[in-house]
Amino acid sequence: MKKFYIKINNKKILTNGEESILNIARKNKIDIPSLCYHPDLPVKGNCGLCLVEIKGFKKLVRACSVKARPDMEIKTNTARVAKSRNLNLELLYAEHVNKCNTCVNSIDCQLLKLVKKYKIDVTEFPKRKTERKTYKFGNAVEIDGSQCIDCRSCLDACQLLSGIKHLELKGRGINQEIVPKTEDKLSGLAAKKKGFVCIYCGQCALHCPVGAAQEQDQINELELALKNKSKDEILVAQIAPSVRVSIGEEFGLKPGTVVTGKLVTALKKLGFDAVIDVNFGADITTIVEAQELIDRIKNKKPLPLLTSCCPAWVRYVEYYQPELIKNLTSSRSPQMHTAGLVKTYFAKRNNISADKIKVVSIMPCTAKKYEATRKELRYKDKDLIDFVLTTRETAFLIAKNKIKFNALKNSKMNNMLSEHSGAGAIYGASGGVMESAIRTALHILENKKLPKIDFKEYRGMEGLKEASIKIKNRKLNVAIVNGLANFQKIVDQIDKYDYIEVMTCPGGCIGGGGQPIPTNSDIRLARMKALYSIDSKKKLRKAHENTYALKALHYLESQKIDKQILHTTYSKKNK
Amino acid sequence: MDLLEKIKKHDLKGRGGAGFSVYNKWKLVLKEKGKEKYLIINGAEGEPGVKKDEYIIKHHTKELVAGIELVLNYIKAKKCILFLNHDYKKYGEKIKKYIYNTNIEIVYKSKNAGYVAGEESTMLNILENKRSEPRIRPPFPTESGYKESPTLIHNIETIYNIYLVYHGKFKGNRFYTINGEVKNPGVYNLPANYTIARILEETNNFPLFKFFVQHGGQASGEIINSSQLKKQASGCGAITIYSYKNNSDFKLIKNLIYFYFNNSCGKCTPCREGTYRLKEMFSGEKMNWSHFLELIDNLEDSSFCALGSSLATPVKSYIKNVNPDFKPKL
Numbered sequence: 001m002k003k004f005y006i007k008i009n010n011k012k013i014l015t016n017g018e019e020s021i022l023n024i025a026r027k028n029k030i031d032i033p034s035l036c037y038h039p040d041l042p043v044k045g046n047c048g049l050c051l052v053e054i055k056g057f058k059k060l061v062r063a064c065s066v067k068a069r070p071d072m073e074i075k076t077n078t079a080r081v082a083k084s085r086n087l088n089l090e091l092l093y094a095e096h097v098n099k100c101n102t103c104v105n106s107i108d109c110q111l112l113k114l115v116k117k118y119k120i121d122v123t124e125f126p127k128r129k130t131e132r133k134t135y136k137f138g139n140a141v142e143i144d145g146s147q148c149i150d151c152r153s154c155l156d157a158c159q160l161l162s163g164i165k166h167l168e169l170k171g172r173g174i175n176q177e178i179v180p181k182t183e184d185k186l187s188g189l190a191a192k193k194k195g196f197v198c199i200y201c202g203q204c205a206l207h208c209p210v211g212a213a214q215e216q217d218q219i220n221e222l223e224l225a226l227k228n229k230s231k232d233e234i235l236v237a238q239i240a241p242s243v244r245v246s247i248g249e250e251f252g253l254k255p256g257t258v259v260t261g262k263l264v265t266a267l268k269k270l271g272f273d274a275v276i277d278v279n280f281g282a283d284i285t286t287i288v289e290a291q292e293l294i295d296r297i298k299n300k301k302p303l304p305l306l307t308s309c310c311p312a313w314v315r316y317v318e319y320y321q322p323e324l325i326k327n328l329t330s331s332r333s334p335q336m337h338t339a340g341l342v343k344t345y346f347a348k349r350n351n352i353s354a355d356k357i358k359v360v361s362i363m364p365c366t367a368k369k370y371e372a373t374r375k376e377l378r379y380k381d382k383d384l385i386d387f388v389l390t391t392r393e394t395a396f397l398i399a400k401n402k403i404k405f406n407a408l409k410n411s412k413m414n415n416m417l418s419e420h421s422g423a424g425a426i427y428g429a430s431g432g433v434m435e436s437a438i439r440t441a442l443h444i445l446e447n448k449k450l451p452k453i454d455f456k457e458y459r460g461m462e463g464l465k466e467a468s469i470k471i472k473n474r475k476l477n478v479a480i481v482n483g484l485a486n487f488q489k490i491v492d493q494i495d496k497y498d499y500i501e502v503m504t505c506p507g508g509c510i511g512g513g514g515q516p517i518p519t520n521s522d523i524r525l526a527r528m529k530a531l532y533s534i535d536s537k538k539k540l541r542k543a544h545e546n547t548y549a550l551k552a553l554h555y556l557e558s559q560k561i562d563k564q565i566l567h568t569t570y571s572k573k574n575k
Numbered sequence: 576m577d578l579l580e581k582i583k584k585h586d587l588k589g590r591g592g593a594g595f596s597v598y599n600k601w602k603l604v605l606k607e608k609g610k611e612k613y614l615i616i617n618g619a620e621g622e623p624g625v626k627k628d629e630y631i632i633k634h635h636t637k638e639l640v641a642g643i644e645l646v647l648n649y650i651k652a653k654k655c656i657l658f659l660n661h662d663y664k665k666y667g668e669k670i671k672k673y674i675y676n677t678n679i680e681i682v683y684k685s686k687n688a689g690y691v692a693g694e695e696s697t698m699l700n701i702l703e704n705k706r707s708e709p710r711i712r713p714p715f716p717t718e719s720g721y722k723e724s725p726t727l728i729h730n731i732e733t734i735y736n737i738y739l740v741y742h743g744k745f746k747g748n749r750f751y752t753i754n755g756e757v758k759n760p761g762v763y764n765l766p767a768n769y770t771i772a773r774i775l776e777e778t779n780n781f782p783l784f785k786f787f788v789q790h791g792g793q794a795s796g797e798i799i800n801s802s803q804l805k806k807q808a809s810g811c812g813a814i815t816i817y818s819y820k821n822n823s824d825f826k827l828i829k830n831l832i833y834f835y836f837n838n839s840c841g842k843c844t845p846c847r848e849g850t851y852r853l854k855e856m857f858s859g860e861k862m863n864w865s866h867f868l869e870l871i872d873n874l875e876d877s878s879f880c881a882l883g884s885s886l887a888t889p890v891k892s893y894i895k896n897v898n899p900d901f902k903p904k905l
Contacts, residue, residue: 045711048844048877059884060876065711084845084877087869091848124866125852150847169706172689174851176841 004070009077015068022050022063025076032076033085033114035092035209036151037064039520040506041160047151048088049114052076060084086118094125096210097132097146104219104396105211107250108517111149128174135180139216139373140200140366141513143167145177147212154178154204154213161207162312162504163485166198178213197319197575201312201484201504202366202390202513215366215514218387219397225358225386226271234273235358236346238338239263239413241279242364242428242509243391245530249516249523250395251405256526258534261410263362266398268411272360276346276417281338282424282436284552285309286543288331288566289433290440293499297474302326304479304497307433309333311371312504312513314570316484321491322572330567334427335361335368336377338417339384340565345555346417358386362394364428364512367504376568390514419548422535429528430482430508431458431465434501438469438478440544445471453541459532461507461521464489482506578649581740590749591617591695591730592791592810593881597737600727603717604650607725614647614655615702615721618663618731619684619693623834624793625813627750628731630762632659632666635735640673642738647677650727654678658698661686690794690838694882695728697840708840709880730811751808753780755789755816771814772804782816787897789815794834795885798893824901828890829857835886845873846883 001016008021008030015024020043025032036047043064050063055073060081063074075081093115100106115122132145143154155178158167170179181196204213229235239260248257264275293305306327308314317324332340339361343354361368365388371377372385389397398405412418423439426432435455457467458478463486468477478499481487483506494500505511507524510531540546556562576584579601587597604612620628631639643655657670661683670681684692688707691697696710699721720726729737732750739745749767754760757780765774771790775781788803789796791810799806808814817827836850849870856867875887894901 043711045879046843048879051877062879067713080876083869084873087866087873088844088848088877091844091852094852095848128851150841150844171841172687172707173836173839173841174847176847 004068006068006070006072006074008074017067017069019068020064021052021061021066021068021072021074024068025063025074030076032063033089033117034064035110035114035149036153038153038207038518040207041153041156044152044156047092047149049085049092051081051085051088053078053081082118086120089114089118090120090122090124092149093120093122094127095129095149096212097127097130099147102219103147103211103214104217104390104393105208105214105517107396107399108392109211110209110517132177136216137180137198138200138370140369141198141202141205141213142216143178143180143204143213145212147210148178149210149212150176151209152178153207153209157203157207161203161483161485161506162199162201163488164196164199164201164316166196167204197315199312199315199319199484199504200367200370200513203505204513205366206505206511206513206515206517206519209517215390215393216369217393217396218369218389219393219400222360222387222389222397229271232352233356233358234352235271235360236274236276236342237267237272237360237362238276238278238281238335238342238417239267239362240335240364240368240428240509241282241425241432241531242512242515242527243362243394245428245527245534246364246510246515247391247395248405250392250399253406254526255523256530258530259405261412262405262408263394264411264413265408266403266405267362269403269408270397270401274414275411276338276342277413277420277424278334278338278361279420279424279427280417280546280549281334281336281341282427283420283543283546283549284337284341284566285331285334285427286423286433286436286440287549287553288337289329290437290444290544292329292331293437293441294444297476297498303499304494305329305499307501308570309427309433310367310503310505311365311374312367313484313502315367315370316487316504318570318573319575324494325570325572327494328570330569332377332566332568333371334424335363335371335388336384336568337566339372340379341417341552341556343379343384344559344561344565345552348555349416359384361385361388362391363388364391364509364515365505366390366513368514376570379564391512391516392514395516416548417552419546421540421543421546422538423541423543424546425534425538426531428509429459429531430503430506431455431460431480431501432508432531434458434478434480434499436543437499438476439542442469442471443542443544454536459528461525461528463506482508578645578737578741582737585740585745585747587733587736587740587745589730590732590736590811592622597729597733600717600729601650603715604725604727607718611724612650612652613721613724613726614643614650614652615698615726615728616643616655616657616731616734617693617695617698617728618657618659619698620660620663620731621684621690621693622792622794622811622813624752624754624789624796624815625811626752626754627762627812629660629663629666630750630752631731631735632663632670636666636669637673638735638738639731640670640677640679642734642741643679644677645741646727646729646734646737647679652727653724654680656702656721657681658702659683689840690834691840691880691882694880697880698728699726706840708842709882749812751778752811752813753778753816754813756782756784756786756818756821757816768807770805771799771808774808774814775804775816780816782818785819787817787819787893789813789817789889791888794831795882795888798889798896800896803896824893824898825857827893828901831886831889832857835883839883843877843879843883845878849874849878850886
C-alpha cells in the first residue's frame with residue numbers, strides 16, 4: 001500500500017489507505033472519543049461521538065468509518081465538532097439510568113469518563129429508560145436495559161466472538177432493545193428461537209462501554225460475609241492465574257504489570273485470612289489431565305481429548321455439541337481443584353472444620369460464577385466455593401474500601417496451596433493449558449528429561465493454532481481454539497486431532513469476560529506476555545515437578561477422595 | 576449509437592432524488608469486471624406526497640420492463656430485483672405480463688420497514704433479510720452491494736428514461752407529483768427545466784390564496800414562499816401547496832417531527848434520540864425549547880444517513896422562508 005500524507009489538526013501524518021481516521025488519530029495521540037467502536041468488532045458508526053470535520057465534506061464525518069485518502073485535511077477540535085459531539089453525548093447519557101454508586105463498572109465506565117471530560121450538562125433531558133427490564137443469565141451475567149445506550153457492541157460480541165448468537169436486537173427506533181433469545185420462551189414465541197442458550201462467557205459485558213451488560217455482582221453478599229465473620233470462621237481468597245497481570249490496569253498501571261504481591265496485601269486488608277493461588281490448582285489440573293491424555297492414547301479411548309477448564313466452553317458442549325461430552329477431560333478445573341483442596345487438605349492440616357471455611361474466587365471470568373454452582377462439582381452435597389468475584393468486582397471492592405492499591409507493599413500467599421510451576425502460571429493465556437499438559441505428558445511418555453520446554457507454536461493470538469509433535473512411535477496432533485467462534489473452523493474435522501484446547505474468550509482468560517475494561521488486542525498481548533514472563537522466570541517449569549502439588553495429590557489418594565475432588569462428569573443438557 | 580454513449584450524450588441524471596449521473600454510475604459498475612452483478616430497481620417510493628413511480632408502473636408498464644431488460648443485458652447482470660412499495664402489489668400481475676424470459680424478481684417493501692427502506696443501502700439490507708437500517712459507506716453498492724456483489728441501483732423513473740433514451744424519445748422531461756391544496760392534483764410529465772411557478776401555471780394549479788410550497792416531498796422537501804417559485808423542483812419532483820389559512824406553524828412542524836420520530840430506525844444517536852427529544856418538546860405540556868434548533872442542526876450535521884439529516888431541510892427552510900418568528904410565537 002502506497003503511503004501518503006494527511007493532516008489532522010494541521011499536523012502532517014504519514015499513513016496508508018488501510019486505516020480509519022479514528023485509528024490513525026489515536027495512534028498519533030490525537031484523542032477522538034467513541035462509545036460504539038471497539039477494535040475487536042466491526043465498525044458500526046452508531047454513537048455519533050467520533051465526529052470530525054474534513055475539508056470538502058458537507059456533513060461531519062464519523063472518524064471510525066472513513067479511511068484516510070491522500071491530502072485529507074481533518075479537524076477534530078472545532079466548535080462545530082464539539083457542538084454535535086457534546087449533544088450526542090448528552091443524548092446518550094439521558095438514555096443511561098446511572099447507578100454509579102453501586103455499579104461495578106463505574107470504575108471503568110467510558111460514558112462517565114467522557115461526560116466528565118467534556119463537562120456535559122447532564123440535567124437537561126430526563127432519563128428515558130427507567131422502565132426497562134434487567135435480563136439475568138444464570139447467576140453469571142445480566143443486561144440492565146435501563147443502562148443501555150444502544151451501541152450494540154454486546155450483540156456483536158455475542159455473535160462474532162463467542163459465536164453463540166444468544167442476544168438479539170428487537171424493536172425499532174427508541175423501542176429497540178437487546179434481548180436474549182431464550183426470553184421468547186416466556187412469551188410463548190419460542191418456536192423459531194429454540195436452540196439458543198447463554199454460555200455465560202461475559203464477552204457482552206467486556207465490550208459494554210457503560211456497564212449495562214455486567215457480571216451479577218456479589219459485592220454486598222461478600223461484604224456481609226466479611227463483616228459478620230465469626231471468630232472460628234476463616235475466609236480464603238484464591239487468585240486465578242490471569243488476574244495478577246490485569247487488575248493493576250484498574251488502578252492506572254500499565255497492562256501486563258504483575259501485581260501479585262499487592263493483590264495479596266489488598267485482599268488481606270479487605271479481611272481475608274488466607275490467600276492462595278489457583279496457579280497451584282492449575283498444576284494439579286495439568287497432572288490429572290496429562291495422565292488422562294496418556295491413558296486415552298495408550299488404551300485407545302475416545303480422542304481427541306478436550307480441555308474443560310473453561311466453563312463457558314463446557315456449557316457450550318453440553319448444550320450445543322453433546323456428542324463431544326465423551327471427549328471432555330474428566331478433570332475438574334483449577335478453580336475447583338484449589339477449592340476442593342482448601343475444604344479437605346488445607347482444612348485438615350490447619351485443623352479447621354471445612355464448614356468454617358468460606359472460599360472466594362478472584363476470577364477473570366463470569367462463567368466461573370456458574371461453574372462454582374454446578375451440582376456435579378459439589379463435594380459432600382455442598383458447593384465448594386462461596387463467592388466468585390471478577391477482576392472488576394475485586395478492583396471495585398478495593399477502590400470502595402479506599403485502599404491505595406499502587407502504594408501497597410507485597411505480601412506472600414499461604415505457601416501450602418500457592419507454590420506453583422511456570423506451567424501453572426500460563427493457564428491464563430490461550431495455549432497455556434495445552435503447553436502445560438504437553439510438558440508433563442511428554443515427560444511421562446518419553447520417560448526422560450524434556451528436550452523442549454517452551455512450545456511457542458501454542459502461543460499467540462491466532463484464532464486457531466495447530467501443531468503436531470512426535471512421541472515415541474506416534475504423532476500427536478493438537479489444536480488450540482482461541483475464541484469459541486473459531487471452534488466452527490474445526491467442528492467437522494475434529495477426528496484429525498488428539499488433543500484440543502478451547503478457550504471461549506479471545507486470548508484465553510487474560511481476555512476473560514470479567515477482566516478490566518477496556519480489553520483489546522494490545523492489552524491482551526501485554527497481559528499474555530506478562531504470564532509468559534512469570535513462567536520463564538520460574539526454576540520450576542513443569543507441573544509434575546511441583547512437590548507441593550504431589551503432596552496434595554498423595555493426601556487425596558490416601559484419604560480415597562481423589563476421585564471426588566479431582567474429577568467430574570458432564571451431561572447432555574436441553575435448551 | 577451505443578446505449579451508454581446515448582446516456583452520456585443526454586447527461587441523464589438519476590431520478591431517485593440525489594440526481595447522480597447515470598453514466599458515471601454505470602462506469603463504476605462496469606469497472607468491476609468478472610464479478611457477478613445485480614440490478615436493483617428502487618420503487619419503494621416512501622417519500623410522502625410522491626406518486627410518480629406508481630404512475631409509471633401503472634401507465635408505462637411495458638416501457639419499464641423493456642428498460643429493465645435493456646439495462647440487464649447491457650451490464651450483464653445475473654438478475655434484477657424490482658423493489659416496490661407495498662401499496663403497489665396491485666400492479667404485480669400487470670408487470671409480470673410483460674416479463675418473458677428475463678430474470679426479474681418483484682419484492683414488496685413491508686409496511687413496517689419505514690421511511691428509511693427507500694434509502695439504497697437499507698433496501699439492500701432488507702433484500703438480504705437484515706435489519707431495515709442503512710449500511711456504512713464505503714463500500715458503495717456499485718462496488719459491493721447486494722450479496723457483496725457490484726450492484727446497479729436505479730429509480731423507476733430513471734429506468735423509464737433509459738428506455739426513452741435508447742429509442743430516441745427522450746425529451747428532457749420529468750414527472751411531477753402535484754398535491755396539497757390544489758385544484759388539479761396528479762402526476763404530470765413536463766420539461767425538467769420548468770420552474771415551480773410555471774409548472775403550477777401550466778397545470779392550472781397556481782393558488783389564488785396566500786400560500787407556501789414544499790418541493791421534493793412532504794418529509795424532506797424544502798419549504799419556500801410564493802415569491803421564491805422561480806426555481807426548479809428538487810429531489811423527486813413533488814410540489815405540495817399549503818395555504819396559510821389551513822396550516823399552523825405548530826402543526827406543520829409537529830407533523831414533520833412525528834413523522835421522523837416514528838420512522839427513525841434507531842441506529843444512530845442524533846436521529847433516534849434527537850427526534851425523540853424533539854417529539855417530547857411537542858407532546859409535553861411544558862416545552863423547553865432550548866435545544867430545538869441544536870437538535871435539528873445536529874441531525875443535519877451528524878445523522879448516519881441522508882434521511883435523518885433531511886428533517887433539517889423543511890424545518891429550517893420553513894422558519895427562514897415562511898415564518899422567521901416561528902419559535903417566539905409558540
